[in-house]
Amino acid sequence: MAKQTVSSQIEDLREQIREHEYKYYVLDQPTISDYEFDQLLRRLKELEAKHPELITPDSPTQRVGGEPAKEFPAHRFSRPMMSLENAYSKEELRGTAVFWNLRRPMRSTTLPNRRSMA
Numbered sequence: 001m002a003k004q005t006v007s008s009q010i011e012d013l014r015e016q017i018r019e020h021e022y023k024y025y026v027l028d029q030p031t032i033s034d035y036e037f038d039q040l041l042r043r044l045k046e047l048e049a050k051h052p053e054l055i056t057p058d059s060p061t062q063r064v065g066g067e068p069a070k071e072f073p074a075h076r077f078s079r080p081m082m083s084l085e086n087a088y089s090k091e092e093l094r095g096t097a098v099f100w101n102l103r104r105p106m107r108s109t110t111l112p113n114r115r116s117m118a
Contacts (some may be wrong), residue, residue, distance in 0.1 A: 011044060013040055013047070014044065017037070017041060035088065044059070070078065
């Protein structure tokens with residue numbers, strides 16, 4: 001594949017991703033599914049991995065998320081939020097931290113007392 005073609009594909013993907021981030025995070029009006037968005041981002045990551053000289057600091061792969069809508073209040077979680085890392089198959093899920101954390105037994109102190117629920 002010619003460099004110009006790869007470079008054009010990368011820039012096109014970046015523009016699409018930025019547009020969809022704006023619609024999702026700022027307007028709260030997504031026009032594609034999370035899966036479709038993740039596939040755009042995954043393709044961009046693949047192309048940048050094959051052509052690291054085309055990675056730019058402003059690429060969506062070099063930052064996390066977009067601007068959240070002002071209507072969303074800030075919230076502090078008591079436990080860290082774990083990502084599924086965009087897993088779409090059992091094989092991908094098995095490689096995530098969430099999978100391995102779920103497989104560990106929960107401490108009994110985190111479960112309600114059955115007697116108090118009766």
